[in-house]
Amino acid sequence: MADAWLSIIGIHPSGLEALSAAARRDLDAASVVFGSPRHLALAGVGARGQAWPVPFSAAPVLQLRHQARVAVLVSGDPFHFGAGTSLARHLAPGEWRNHPQPSTFSWIAGTLGWPQEQTRCLGLHARSFEHLTPLLAPGQRFICLLRDGAAASELAAWLQQQGWGESPMWLVSQAGSDAQTVREGRAQELVGARVEAPWPRPSTRAAARASCRCRAAPSTALRMTARSPRAPCAR
Numbered sequence: 001m002a003d004a005w006l007s008i009i010g011i012h013p014s015g016l017e018a019l020s021a022a023a024r025r026d027l028d029a030a031s032v033v034f035g036s037p038r039h040l041a042l043a044g045v046g047a048r049g050q051a052w053p054v055p056f057s058a059a060p061v062l063q064l065r066h067q068a069r070v071a072v073l074v075s076g077d078p079f080h081f082g083a084g085t086s087l088a089r090h091l092a093p094g095e096w097r098n099h100p101q102p103s104t105f106s107w108i109a110g111t112l113g114w115p116q117e118q119t120r121c122l123g124l125h126a127r128s129f130e131h132l133t134p135l136l137a138p139g140q141r142f143i144c145l146l147r148d149g150a151a152a153s154e155l156a157a158w159l160q161q162q163g164w165g166e167s168p169m170w171l172v173s174q175a176g177s178d179a180q181t182v183r184e185g186r187a188q189e190l191v192g193a194r195v196e197a198p199w200p201r202p203s204t205r206a207a208a209r210a211s212c213r214c215r216a217a218p219s220t221a222l223r224m225t226a227r228s229p230r231a232p233c234a235r
């Protein structure tokens with residue numbers, strides 16, 4: 001079994017407070033920490049932090065393979081629509097330690113009282129909405145991660161165009177944090193809605209060292225109703 005030089009750490013919106021003791025030890029031991037600006041600010045890693053490249057690439061992490069103790073910060077469960085999978089495909093088992101947190105899907109399912117095993121959980125950060133087309137059917141439930149607040153309004157408009165405008169829709173911002181907000185309405189009513197809000201500073205000493213206010217990507221939950229017979233057929 002290879003030596004673990006990489007720690008893959010899921011971080012909760014409350015920051016360091018929610019990390020396990022083992023995750024805190026691995027984070028403190030890392031000489032380099034990769035993550036989004038929001039996650040780096042939540043963890044208060046200071047000069048050790050390096051933001052992910054845009055577009056995302058695992059190359060900067062892999063360049064440090066066995067050269068340094070490295071930690072990466074991701075949302076929730078690193079291996080559920082997270083960076084963990086992108087990293088692990090280049091590594092041997094045992095090269096990393098995984099410290100998962102509840103995923104955004106878990107937070108939203110719990111908020112709405114939905115059984116997660118009966119809900120379709122999708123990452124639409126870089127996928128077109130047409131990915132939903134073959135899955136949409138009356139009674140189906142979806143939790144979708146989106147790239148930004150504008151995408152939530154665009155999804156509502158797309159659903160209306162496809163004939164699903166009567167379907168209930170929930171726009172969730174800052175899922176799992178004390179500042180979580182949920183806006184509910186039918187898809188046709190939420191066209192033009194904005195759900196982004198400044199990410200709150202974590203209630204830890206790390207907050208004093210965080211120099212940026214970052215925005216959290218929103219999520220959307222859907223429960224499909226009957227499709228309008230006047231809608232054009234999806235191609």
